[in-house]
Amino acid sequence: MRNYLKILLVVSCLGFSNISNAQENVNKTVLPKIPQQLFFCNEAVPLERLDVRESLDRELLVNTFWHSQTYLLIKRANRYFPVIEPILKEQGVPDDFKYLALIESGFTNIVSPAGAAGFWQFLKTTGEKYGLIVDDEVDERYNLEKATIAACNYLKNSYSLYKNWTLAAAAFNMGDNGMLNQIKTQKVSNYYDLYLNTETARYVYRILAIKIIYENPAASGFTIEKEDLYPRVRTSTITVDSAISDLAQFALDKGITYKMLKEYNPWLRKNSLTNKSKNKFIISIPDTNDLYYKAHFK
Template identity: 50%
Template sequence: MTDSRFALYISIASLVTFLIVAFFRKEGKTEIHKPVAEQMQPIAFKNAKTIPIPEKIDLAGENVPLEIDDVKERLDKELHINSYWHNNTIFLFKRANRWFPVIEPILAEYGIPDDFKYLALIESGLENVDSYAGAAGFWQILKSTGREYGLEINRDVDQRYDPVLSTRAACKYLKRSYAKFEDWTLVAASYNRGMRGMQNALDNQKVDNFYDLMLNDETSRYVFRILAIKQIFESPESYGLDIVKEHLYEPFVYRYDTVRNSIDWVDYAKAQGTTYKTLRIYNPWIQDDDIRIGRDDYYVMSLPATN
């Protein structure tokens, strides 16, 4: 092969290679080098829209001053969070259907406004949970506070987990707080911050109401979380929630038995025709497998009603 023919073949091969590369660059690689943000397709969120703020709202009959910009915005934030936090809010409705019939008459008995049932709802979701600070039960009561208001707390028993007795203890605190502040909104805030802490904030900032206070984020949000849940519970359809009553948890139906002697709970449950697990569900204040009962002491046990 002559040098001239070899050079011609090389030229033709180079041209073909160039055309092939150019073709594939045009047809196949252009999109690959686009920025990631340009490649992503927009996601269509159905029913995601801004939520209107009510023209008027109150807590325990006390008006919320929505004409104050930051007050309106703080309520706005909590309404959106709880409206679009669907799984959590739906389960609040489910548990409330079981436990509000227990809580509401106790609040009424102590003269506490019915709106305070929502305080328990935001404290625990009406679950017997424990906090990092050592608070426990529906009302998130500390050991020292529980004992102060008459709850038994020891190795065998922790009545902070008893829905009835813990509600009574919370009512005693709320009643005492109202005697101090004569303002239910401050009472609600004091449940989070403490009566002394709330009074110190009022004195230091020289104001006389919750909505004029500059507080830490937790306490600042606290009242607005109650307000938002109240608003959503009173009109769930307005906040995009389709609550089917048949899907809610039914209240427990009880029968009662009095225990006066030390006992093994597993054996007791079996003798009552139930299981230890069910006994603990119906009596969450039980803390151990057995209990030591003094000569003059006794416990009233809640058991599943029998037909």
């Protein structure tokens, strides 16, 4: 009996030890690693500098451990990057700028406290400056294709001022006038050397962090399968150059609901389109068969 109790005690201790070790492994936190080298738009990030490493480390930690938000960014990127990437290429803007749009809005049509709107977060005046229509009925800041072209023109204009894409990215946040003033005042023209407001000082590092995570999610602890990603829904287009008095009826006539029409054309801001200027607008009509899970994952 005593031998049995001794054996039971040993087995129990081993069991508790294994549970403790397993729990320790579960609770072990793996910190994100700074890569050995990193480029933004083929411009080297000076990772040999402590201040640069620590600034990047901060954004990596924030994005790595804010799991719900980062998972959503990865999922949405699968839907919208295929729209943005060919436009960037066609416009001669580096592909890395797709991450700028991602960190600007999270690929949601939010409106900032300052009034910036859409995936690229244009202010009304800036959007209009770069050719977007912004009024009560139509707000093309919410038109992904047109807003991406406007963003490309903005970025190319900034690049012509600095001859540097990293500075162009930072200027997208603080504005060219603000950036030029800081360069003039501080007498340096390297983003990593400039003393900037907190938001702009973090801005490029936020882009870099989400780029690192998106390009290798598993290395940052994000396990995501193909069927977890949000798929791109096929659409057809209709060009209109006249008024539409009732967009709900227009949608039904095209075989979709008003909700679908608004979701795929968020730039339509009211329930009608007077189109007094006779502009040509392209309306997207989703393929209703593509709106079901089975159409993408069998």
